[in-house]
Amino acid sequence: MPTRDEILGAAQRQLNAQPTASMADLAAAAGIGRATLHRHFATREDLLHELGTRSIDRWRDSLDGADVAGVAASGDPVRIRTCLDDLLSRYLADSDDFGFALTDFSLTAAPDLVARSERLVAREVAFYAAAQAAGVLRADLPPRWLAHAVYGLLVAARDALAVGDVARRDLDTLVLSTFLTGAQQP
Amino acid sequence: MPTRDEILGAAQRQLNAQPTASMADLAAAAGIGRATLHRHFATREDLLHELGTRSIDRWRDSLDGADVAGVAASGDPVRIRTCLDDLLSRYLADSDDFGFALTDFSLTAAPDLVARSERLVAREVAFYAAAQAAGVLRADLPPRWLAHAVYGLLVAARDALAVGDVARRDLDTLVLSTFLTGAQQP
DNA sequence: CTCAAGTGAGACACTTATGTCTCATTCGAT
DNA sequence: ATCGAATGAGACATAAGTGTCTCACTTGAG
Numbered sequence: 488m489p490t491r492d493e494i495l496g497a498a499q500r501q502l503n504a505q506p507t508a509s510m511a512d513l514a515a516a517a518g519i520g521r522a523t524l525h526r527h528f529a530t531r532e533d534l535l536h537e538l539g540t541r542s543i544d545r546w547r548d549s550l551d552g553a554d555v556a557g558v559a560a561s562g563d564p565v566r567i568r569t570c571l572d573d574l575l576s577r578y579l580a581d582s583d584d585f586g587f588a589l590t591d592f593s594l595t596a597a598p599d600l601v602a603r604s605e606r607l608v609a610r611e612v613a614f615y616a617a618a619q620a621a622g623v624l625r626a627d628l629p630p631r632w633l634a635h636a637v638y639g640l641l642v643a644a645r646d647a648l649a650v651g652d653v654a655r656r657d658l659d660t661l662v663l664s665t666f667l668t669g670a671q672q673p
Numbered sequence: 674m675p676t677r678d679e680i681l682g683a684a685q686r687q688l689n690a691q692p693t694a695s696m697a698d699l700a701a702a703a704g705i706g707r708a709t710l711h712r713h714f715a716t717r718e719d720l721l722h723e724l725g726t727r728s729i730d731r732w733r734d735s736l737d738g739a740d741v742a743g744v745a746a747s748g749d750p751v752r753i754r755t756c757l758d759d760l761l762s763r764y765l766a767d768s769d770d771f772g773f774a775l776t777d778f779s780l781t782a783a784p785d786l787v788a789r790s791e792r793l794v795a796r797e798v799a800f801y802a803a804a805q806a807a808g809v810l811r812a813d814l815p816p817r818w819l820a821h822a823v824y825g826l827l828v829a830a831r832d833a834l835a836v837g838d839v840a841r842r843d844l845d846t847l848v849l850s851t852f853l854t855g856a857q858q859p
Numbered sequence: 860c861t862c863a864a865g866t867g868a869g870a871c872a873c874t875t876a877t878g879t880c881t882c883a884t885t886c887g888a889t
Numbered sequence: 890a891t892c893g894a895a896t897g898a899g900a901c902a903t904a905a906g907t908g909t910c911t912c913a914c915t916t917g918a919g
Binding site for chain 2: 505506507592619622623624625626628629631632633635636638639640641642643644646647652653661664665666667668669670671672673
Binding site for chain 4: 522
């Protein structure tokens with residue numbers, strides 16, 4: 488009998504592979520009956536919302552774990568640069584699971600999730616701005632754009648991994664290097 | 674009475690805003706009756722498939738218009754660099770519309786569309802490889818990864834534009850600059 | 860003006876997913 | 890071994906979307 492969290496995990500995997508999966512599909516993916524799934528999550532919307540909450544929690548954990556606020560406040564270029572490595576690495580570790588949750592319509596439409604993610608974006612943008620002020624990142628790019636660019640590269644990383652174009656062990660370096668120094672021959 | 678192409682355009686816009694839009698929604702978006710919509714496209718799948726074809730056509734047009742094959746064959750670094758500018762600029766011009774089509778499950782599952790897009794990816798990858806050989810792009814990044822990275826930045830650009838974080842006129846420079854030289858302070 | 864083609868509105872049958880409920884069975888704690 | 894809680898399977902009503910069809914109406918060409 489899978490725990491509630493295992494059910495959510497199975498649902499997330501299934502929805503990543505097949506975004507239109509029905510409650511019956513999700514129950515099967517978790518190895519439980521449809522009725523049991525409904526005992527855990529009254530409606531499909533509840534389940535999806537909880538999945539969204541889960542993903543946003545992981546995102547927040549990454550920001551917390553990398554201590555972006557503290558490092559940004561320090562203003563130390565070396566620490567900021569290390570923190571950036573750390574943050575992207577944490578994001579990449581989660582990117583497999585995030586795919587669905589961050590793009591699904593029913594989630595991007597939930598007001599509370601949108602509000603939470605806006606706060607997290609603000610934290611991230613503040614960190615990028617600090618990195619610019621410390622001379623770690625170029626100051627001529629809007630910090631909000633940097634946040635989008637990082638997100639885009641995470642999408643790219645996820646796709647590349649899914650298709651098998653890059654190996655997992657190369658991913659961190661690849662993404663970080665592309666983000667920091669770009670693709671142009673120096 | 675909107676033409677068939679205008680109907681497709683309206684459907685694309687509507688689906689970008691609301692990926693779950695029903696045939697009734699799409700008919701309303703096009704300003705026609707549901708029966709009329711069904712006269713143009715027998716099934717929803719037909720409509721979606723045609724939308725996918727449309728998007729892939731635009732993608733192919735960008736590759737053709739930039740003449741990536743010819744420029745790659747020339748091996749001229751200056752021409753290659755200009756061509757890259759041109760290509761990204763063309764992609765960005767279409768990015769508004771592509772969002773839905775390239776990520777929708779029902780399209781990424783259509784075998785013929787997948788086959789076509791694989792051929793286009795191959796053309797694009799060949800161009801990046803030529804750019805590496807000519808010393809325009811770094812040779813230490815897999816060309817297939819470069820293709821993913823460009824795609825990711827297009828997603829980022831689309832999002833940034835939708836949210837209003839960047840202005841349309843700045844977009845080309847922003848994306849190209851981020852892709853080529855990265856975000857790090859030189 | 861006339862007529863044919865196309866259109867919109869609506870009815871219809873069909874399918875699929877959802878959420879609720881019941882009931883027999885299983886499993887664990889006591 | 891027994892009791893109780895939880896489960897799986899299935900029935901059920903409901904809702905929503907799909908695809909087909911009919912019919913009255915508009916419109917534009919002849």
